Amino acid sequence: MARRMIVVTGGAGFIGSNIVARLCGEDRYDIVVCDRMEAAELGKWKNLAKHPIVDFWQPEELFHQLERHAEAVEAVIHMGAISSTTEVDADLIMRTNFTLSRDLWDWCALRDARLIYASSAATYGDGDQGFEDDDSLEALASLRPLNAYGYSKMLFDQYAARQSDRGQSPGQWAGLKFFNVYGPNEYHKGGMKSVVAQIWPKVAAGEPVTLFRSHNPDYADGGQLRDFVFVDDIVDLVAWLLDTPGVSGVFNAGSGQARSFLDLALATFAAAGREPQIAYVDTPESIRDKYQYFTEARMDRVRAAGFSGQSTPLEEGVRRYVQNFLSTGDPYR
Numbered sequence: 001m002a003r004r005m006i007v008v009t010g011g012a013g014f015i016g017s018n019i020v021a022r023l024c025g026e027d028r029y030d031i032v033v034c035d036r037m038e039a040a041e042l043g044k045w046k047n048l049a050k051h052p053i054v055d056f057w058q059p060e061e062l063f064h065q066l067e068r069h070a071e072a073v074e075a076v077i078h079m080g081a082i083s084s085t086t087e088v089d090a091d092l093i094m095r096t097n098f099t100l101s102r103d104l105w106d107w108c109a110l111r112d113a114r115l116i117y118a119s120s121a122a123t124y125g126d127g128d129q130g131f132e133d134d135d136s137l138e139a140l141a142s143l144r145p146l147n148a149y150g151y152s153k154m155l156f157d158q159y160a161a162r163q164s165d166r167g168q169s170p171g172q173w174a175g176l177k178f179f180n181v182y183g184p185n186e187y188h189k190g191g192m193k194s195v196v197a198q199i200w201p202k203v204a205a206g207e208p209v210t211l212f213r214s215h216n217p218d219y220a221d222g223g224q225l226r227d228f229v230f231v232d233d234i235v236d237l238v239a240w241l242l243d244t245p246g247v248s249g250v251f252n253a254g255s256g257q258a259r260s261f262l263d264l265a266l267a268t269f270a271a272a273g274r275e276p277q278i279a280y281v282d283t284p285e286s287i288r289d290k291y292q293y294f295t296e297a298r299m300d301r302v303r304a305a306g307f308s309g310q311s312t313p314l315e316e317g318v319r320r321y322v323q324n325f326l327s328t329g330d331p332y333r
Helices: 014-026 059-068 090-111 137-141 148-165 187-192 195-204 231-243 261-272 300-304 314-326
Strands: 005-009 030-034 055-057 073-078 114-120 173-178 180-182 209-212 228-230 249-253 278-281
Touching: 005 014, 005 059, 014 030, 014 231, 030 059, 055 059, 059 090, 073 090, 090 114, 090 148, 114 148, 114 231, 137 148, 148 173, 148 249, 173 231, 180 195, 180 231, 180 314, 187 195, 195 209, 195 261, 195 314, 209 261, 228 231, 228 314, 231 249, 231 314, 249 300, 261 314
Parallel strands: 005 030, 005 073, 030 055, 073 114, 114 173, 173 249, 180 228, 209 278
Antiparallel strands: none
């Protein structure tokens, strides 16, 4: 009997490739990646090079290939998206983040395949309403994202909740609101890399690193708070969902504990065994009015659903990232 198949869209990207690494290591399913490799020098192909995927699909052939393999597809893990919060082409964002997601939802519902997809903490906007992952239509409609990326993710969360309420959903579906994820295989992301990856070259060289100065009197320079989550914890959550088909809904995917950018920088210096050297620069005016000073995932709902995975403490996650990947000759998982 042929093995069941899991399709990972965006599987050559940061979070997607870490999911692929875990699933290939378990060797329970045939793993297929659908993505764009982009310029070879970016190195996205290296995110997959160590893992025995069974096929690679171009995005243009996704639905044709899904139909060809419909009987074998167990689940689609949909990580493919435009994740830049500064992308200015709103039509491109909507086609990629909403329309494609909607069509995948409809295909999975029709073909009885499960769907796990990437939502985002950007749906919460400035955070004034808190970070409670209530996935009722009323709660989702009350959110006010600050950019087109956040809006596209919020709109699909609403679509998913509405279709589920109408009984028109895949047998299992889960949207994960990613907070500030860091870890190996993010090197192709340019300015969207985590702060750890961005400051690492200077830390390694023994040079000062710069953080944003605070423009809010309630926060010290470098004291802006984020929910930083190690990518392994995200992968643990996805793996648990695959093993727990009775759980559906929109859930936060974070550490549950806000930490400062200064904490993150100090942890990076400590992992490298270097004395910290930190300077501050003004937050660019272009993003200052939309800048968040606090994010923290409420993890109560997914815990109540049975997820018992432990969040990796910030200092431990940064140490593992620096010592096992960034400081080595081969930083790819």
